[in-house]
Structure formats: C-alpha cells, structure tokens
Amino acid sequence: MEKGAERARPKPLRLAVAPEADEAVVELVHQADAVVVDLADAQALAWTAWTDLASFPRSLPASVAWVQLPSAGIERWVEAGIIDRARVWTSAAGVCAVPVAEHALTLLLTGVRLLPESLRAAEWARTDLLPRAGTLGGTVVGIVGGGGIARALIPALTALGAEARVVNRSGRPVPGAAETRPIAGIGDFWEAVDHVVLAAPDTPDTRHLVGAAELDAMKPTAWLINVARGPIVDTEALLGALDSAGIAGAGLDVTDPEPLPAAHPLWGHPRAIVTPHIADAAMTRRGFRQRLADNVRRWTAGEELIGVVDPARGY
Amino acid sequence: MEKGAERARPKPLRLAVAPEADEAVVELVHQADAVVVDLADAQALAWTAWTDLASFPRSLPASVAWVQLPSAGIERWVEAGIIDRARVWTSAAGVCAVPVAEHALTLLLTGVRLLPESLRAAEWARTDLLPRAGTLGGTVVGIVGGGGIARALIPALTALGAEARVVNRSGRPVPGAAETRPIAGIGDFWEAVDHVVLAAPDTPDTRHLVGAAELDAMKPTAWLINVARGPIVDTEALLGALDSAGIAGAGLDVTDPEPLPAAHPLWGHPRAIVTPHIADAAMTRRGFRQRLADNVRRWTAGEELIGVVDPARGY
Incomplete structure (x- = not known):
C-alpha cells in the first residue's frame, strides 16, 4: 500500500x-x-x-x-x-491455454502412436505395433473451440506436419488454421477430419455436442481428445463408440461425471486414456x-x- | 525401360x-x-x-x-x-526424421506429463498427479545429434515454449537451436538441460555416450529419450539411475540389447517407457x-x- x-x-x-x-x-x-x-x-x-x-x-x-x-x-x-x-x-x-494445448497434444500423440499398448507390453511387440502405429504427419486435426487452446495447439500441430481445422462460434478465421467454420455450419466436420480435439467452453450450446451421431460420423481411425469440459461429450455414447471400435480411442482429461467414479467402465478401457484433469498442471x-x-x-x-x-x- | x-x-x-x-x-x-x-x-x-x-x-x-x-x-x-x-x-x-522426431516428442510428453501413472490408475488421482505433472513450456531440451531428427523436433519444441540446445559433431549452429556445441566441448550439457533426446547415429564416438557419469549429472527431474540407437546408452547404468531415481525416467524406442528380451528389468519398470522401435512407423x-x-x-x-x-x- x-x-x-x-x-x-x-x-x-x-x-x-x-x-x-x-x-x-x-x-x-x-x-x-x-x-x-x-x-x-x-x-x-x-x-x-x-x-x-x-x-x-x-x-x-x-x-x-x-x-x-x-x-x-x-x-x-x-x-x-x-x-x-x-x-x-x-x-x-x-x-492455461499453452499447458492445456500441450496436454491435448500429449493425449493425441499417445493415442495415435499406441503408447498404452506399448506400456502394457512385456515383450518386444514390434511386428504387431509397427504396421498399426500412426503419425500426425499429413493428418487433419479438427479443433472445436477457437480460443487460446486452439491458438496454442495449432503451431505445434503445424510443426508436426498436421493441418488444423477449427469450429468456433463466429466462423472468424483462427490464425494458422487451414479452415475455420462457425458451429452453426459444422456440416461434415466430424467425418472430414482425422482426429477431434475439444477445446470449447461448457455452455448450453456445447453440452453433449459429441453424441452418438457425431461419434458415428468420425473415422474409425480417429481419436477424440477432450481437454475442455466433460459434459461436452455424451459419455454413454462415447462408451458405445469405444466398445464397438467406432473410433480408435478417446483421450480424456475431463469426464462426465467428474471425478470419474472408481467403478466406471472408462477406467482401464483399452481404447481410453484418462488423465485426472491435470492438463493445466502447475x-x-x-x-x-x-x-x-x-x-x-x-x-x-x-x-x-x-x-x-x-x-x-x-x- | x-x-x-x-x-x-x-x-x-x-x-x-x-x-x-x-x-x-x-x-x-x-x-x-x-x-x-x-x-x-x-x-x-x-x-x-x-x-x-x-x-x-x-x-x-x-x-x-x-x-x-x-x-x-x-x-x-x-x-x-x-x-x-x-x-x-x-x-x-x-x-524418417519427421516421424522419428514426433515419436521423440511423444515419449518426452508422455513422461513429463506422467501418462504411465494415469494409465495404470483405476481411480481419479488428481491430488497425487497435479502437483507432480510437468510441462515442456519453459524447459530446455538438450538434443544429441544435429541431423534431420533435431531439425524436425526443434520447431515442435519451440511451438510448445521449450528451448532446444544441440550437441553435434562440428558445433555448426543448427537452425532454431538456442545453442549448438560440438561434442568435443560438451562440458556441462548434461546438468544444464532439463531433458535429453538422443538423435545421433551409432558410431564408435557415440557408443555408451550416456553412462553413469552423464546420468548422474542429469537433473533428477530429467527424462532421457532415445529414438536413435540402443548402444548410445549404457543400459546397466541407466537401470541404476532409474532404480535410484537419479533421473525422472527414460523413454526408449531403441534398446541394448534389441529386441529387449522378455525377462528384462526395463519391462514394466515404473520409470521406463519402452516402445519397440516403431518411431518411424509406416x-x-x-x-x-x-x-x-x-x-x-x-x-x-x-x-x-x-x-x-x-x-x-x-x-
């Protein structure tokens, strides 16, 4: 004073x-x-x-x-x-945009490169993993939300040779994105992109934005990453998509319910990577x-x- | 013809x-x-x-x-x-420099952000993990080898707010690196950097380059990533450093011996992430x-x- x-x-x-x-x-x-x-x-x-x-x-x-x-x-x-x-x-x-973007990238890379399978392995499973392991290079990553997380994530994706397409409220172009479209005109977004990162606020507009129809539209090789808020994804629909291999997997730092109860089927699910809301670590x-x-x-x-x-x- | x-x-x-x-x-x-x-x-x-x-x-x-x-x-x-x-x-x-660099980044992020612990968890361990989870933002990543892998990795690290310091043969500056020093003048490299990525060829000069002294010099919070060749690291010395928590962990896409035998102590080691030489996937x-x-x-x-x-x- x-x-x-x-x-x-x-x-x-x-x-x-x-x-x-x-x-x-x-x-x-x-x-x-x-x-x-x-x-x-x-x-x-x-x-x-x-x-x-x-x-x-x-x-x-x-x-x-x-x-x-x-x-x-x-x-x-x-x-x-x-x-x-x-x-x-x-x-x-x-x-927290930068650390949260980094966590989104971590979950996406961890999924695409089959890290959970390597971590579960107790032997050299090269023959199994090499043909299935992917790369972000040459892929299209769809980002829902055009705020700080997207803006921090896009340069890292670009550096790895991936292209970002963003959905935001206004459709106003996000720097570095190959395409920005308004959520009202989301159209073929879910099927057009290789992976989806959710980085939008939890509002009545975004609640259960990702449900059965959206998961069904996504590519079977797609990873869904949520570093935003759990309720943006319909958890029951997601479990259905994971159980039926409708998508490759989900990397979730946020869940619905949250905290995720000990008995929840997402724990240990072979297609799920759950981190306990630590994206903004430290x-x-x-x-x-x-x-x-x-x-x-x-x-x-x-x-x-x-x-x-x-x-x-x-x- | x-x-x-x-x-x-x-x-x-x-x-x-x-x-x-x-x-x-x-x-x-x-x-x-x-x-x-x-x-x-x-x-x-x-x-x-x-x-x-x-x-x-x-x-x-x-x-x-x-x-x-x-x-x-x-x-x-x-x-x-x-x-x-x-x-x-x-x-x-x-x-393969770009996909190998991506794999190096995957291993580094996976380690720094405690993904193995999250993947082993069957309950919401936020209180435990949040204070310990790290970020690459603001860190210094040392890269041994100034070739294509380093050149592909540096822009991604930079996009995440990390700084790269490179050791190569000649000391000739590598684009985007905050510092490049010749391996002959490696000096305090091991203690000065926050993490180390090995991206050098396997030659008589680099064999067992990382031994007990280098691991001892590294920070206890450091991750050692090897996407180059197994023999660059002295495996016995590495196991010692991991067992004594001398470093935070090791992310290895290559090992010595390779393939890693089924009974090897690196399998399932809480501080080791082993992928079976799949960095250049596909x-x-x-x-x-x-x-x-x-x-x-x-x-x-x-x-x-x-x-x-x-x-x-x-x-």
Whole structure:
C-alpha cells in the first residue's frame, strides 16, 4: 500500500484480495502499483479461491466495478448466480491455454502412436505395433473451440506436419488454421477430419455436442481428445463408440461425471486414456497471478481488460 | 525401360534393383526416367532389403558407381565390411526424421506429463498427479545429434515454449537451436538441460555416450529419450539411475540389447517407457522410395546425392 502512495500516482487501483490474500498476489499487486484494501473500500476484487464459491460475498459493494475470478471455465459461477451485470467480471480464460494445448497434444500423440499398448507390453511387440502405429504427419486435426487452446495447439500441430481445422462460434478465421467454420455450419466436420480435439467452453450450446451421431460420423481411425469440459461429450455414447471400435480411442482429461467414479467402465478401457484433469498442471496459480497482474496494469492504464465474461454466453 | 528410350535422353541412369525389384520401386525408377537393368550392366544399385545383408553381392561390378541403401542407420553395413571406398554409398538417413522426431516428442510428453501413472490408475488421482505433472513450456531440451531428427523436433519444441540446445559433431549452429556445441566441448550439457533426446547415429564416438557419469549429472527431474540407437546408452547404468531415481525416467524406442528380451528389468519398470522401435512407423518403405527417386533425379541432373555415407565416420 505504501509503495503506491510513495509514487503518488493520482489513482492507484484499490483492490481487495479475498478470501486469502496470499503473499505472492499481494506482492504482485504492489508491483502493478495498485493498493490492497478491504472490500468495503475496493474498486475491484481479486477472488483467489478456485473451489470456494460458498464464501463469495452475496452482495458486493457498489464501488466494486470489476471482479477477477481465478479459473478459466466459469460455468459454476454462472450456475451459482454469482455473476451479475452490475460490474465487469473477468475469468482466467486463456492463461492455461499453452499447458492445456500441450496436454491435448500429449493425449493425441499417445493415442495415435499406441503408447498404452506399448506400456502394457512385456515383450518386444514390434511386428504387431509397427504396421498399426500412426503419425500426425499429413493428418487433419479438427479443433472445436477457437480460443487460446486452439491458438496454442495449432503451431505445434503445424510443426508436426498436421493441418488444423477449427469450429468456433463466429466462423472468424483462427490464425494458422487451414479452415475455420462457425458451429452453426459444422456440416461434415466430424467425418472430414482425422482426429477431434475439444477445446470449447461448457455452455448450453456445447453440452453433449459429441453424441452418438457425431461419434458415428468420425473415422474409425480417429481419436477424440477432450481437454475442455466433460459434459461436452455424451459419455454413454462415447462408451458405445469405444466398445464397438467406432473410433480408435478417446483421450480424456475431463469426464462426465467428474471425478470419474472408481467403478466406471472408462477406467482401464483399452481404447481410453484418462488423465485426472491435470492438463493445466502447475500453471493454474501462476497463470492466475499473471492474468491478475496484466489486468491491474490494463485497468490502471485505462485499457480493455482480458478475459471479460459475457454473462449471456456463460464464458 | 521403354519410357526412358522413348524420351531419347542421352544417358538414362542404368539402375539395378535388388534383391527384390518390387513394382512400386520399378515404377518410381521409370518415372525418374532411369532404366532398370541387371547388375552386370548397372551404373547404380538400389538395395531394397532392410535386413538381408547376407545376399548382398560380395563383389560389385566396377561399373557400379553408386549404391542406395534402404535404411537410415548403416552401422550394420559398415560392420559387415560391405561399404567400400570404390563408389558412392547413400543411406536413407533423414527420410524418417519427421516421424522419428514426433515419436521423440511423444515419449518426452508422455513422461513429463506422467501418462504411465494415469494409465495404470483405476481411480481419479488428481491430488497425487497435479502437483507432480510437468510441462515442456519453459524447459530446455538438450538434443544429441544435429541431423534431420533435431531439425524436425526443434520447431515442435519451440511451438510448445521449450528451448532446444544441440550437441553435434562440428558445433555448426543448427537452425532454431538456442545453442549448438560440438561434442568435443560438451562440458556441462548434461546438468544444464532439463531433458535429453538422443538423435545421433551409432558410431564408435557415440557408443555408451550416456553412462553413469552423464546420468548422474542429469537433473533428477530429467527424462532421457532415445529414438536413435540402443548402444548410445549404457543400459546397466541407466537401470541404476532409474532404480535410484537419479533421473525422472527414460523413454526408449531403441534398446541394448534389441529386441529387449522378455525377462528384462526395463519391462514394466515404473520409470521406463519402452516402445519397440516403431518411431518411424509406416514411413520406412515410403521414405526409402522417396529418397531413391530423389537421388535418381539428382544423379541424372548431375547434382549432389543426398545421404552420402562417409565410411570413416560410419554414417
């Protein structure tokens, strides 16, 4: 607080940090020349708890014009009725895009190159695996969602000789994608691509976007990768497609239900690779801090904030 | 043969294809405006058998000025005393570089992101895995070997936010690498990098390049990836490092001995990912044909051949 005062900036941002003002965040706020204040005096609130929605103030002071939320996906905040239209809300959408894209690539490569079979083997199964192991080179990878994950994933796919086709809301071209089409005109997307990566927010529009018909349309050699949100895929339909070899396999970092119960048939399924929502490994907290620092700087400079939530869209 | 004659080129290359003149190769030779002849009349020989060294002619006609071998690594041809200095020998080095680089990336990502642990799990182990799962973003990946594999791997690493440092023979800078140093001045390479990818030929210089001292110098969080040749790593030393958690793990597409015997301790080792020499999946035969076609065209045009073997270096 002193630091902001010493520099005598005309209007340092008065920011409340709750429910826990951890040292790293406070240090970062000071570096951004803002001051940490109590909520009653605050112009903005940085909420630092990923899972604690219950202690979020039911009524914010009218002075709070901006709230920075900690997570990328904010559907639970929307469902809880926390997000109002009285102020600007920003999410951490995009900060984890690079590690999540890397995890999507990991799951896709792991599937295409039959790593689960190699890991189960206890002998040199070259004759069996060599003719069946694939490569991403020369393939077309369809990405549902044109946000930060797609933008981080596309250069890596391109470097491996794969082509990316993106489906997003607007159809506005995503840099590096060979094609971008709007979800309303998704057409033959499922059958045209070699693999599908789901990297879209969980909204009423995307819930169960991948069902029996879409899985049936996909190539039998296709891998379905989900690093977004479990409910985008109809789990029962997916199990059907995996059991009948309708697709080559599924790499899932998110599931529905989540956490996946111990007895669920996806565990140990020969065509499923399940990781327990770790795509954003180690980056979550760091990413939030970076986003907060960036937005504090932007607020102070009068620039547009990043990650502004549209309550109507739910992300 | 007729095709070359019809076009009345002054000197179509007279090429022998042995031990098997498969249709695809013959068609390709014709497309390149060369003619397929018996070995006795040949200027050049394309040898199409990966493993059949025994039937290779012990004495080639003096007219044979160039031999195209089918594989990328030619150490067995050198050991068998087949490669002489009486003519030019070309290997298929580099044709599989892109799929092999992809496999190296797959093994590295699989290791760093703890995929083997997720695949062994039968319950949602998020609390255990999230703090330990890593990312390549922000890491330094050391690559031993500055050939096609490194050149194909570096753009993918860069796209994921990792930095590549290369060790090669000459120290001549490899495009995209943050640093290239000669193997003679390898210095603190092993301790300075976060992970190591072996992508060098198997020569007397590289045999057991990675032994106990190198493994000991590597970071305890490091993954060692070998997509080159098994003997570059001292297997006993590696097992010691894995058993003592001296490094995080090893991703091996090649082993010593190879094939890895069924009872070998690397099978099922919690810190080892073994794939049965499938890095170049599906590309091998296609790659050889492309290389042959390219070299026939170059020969005819009087250009330098690709993949020329240096008998002194053994690759």
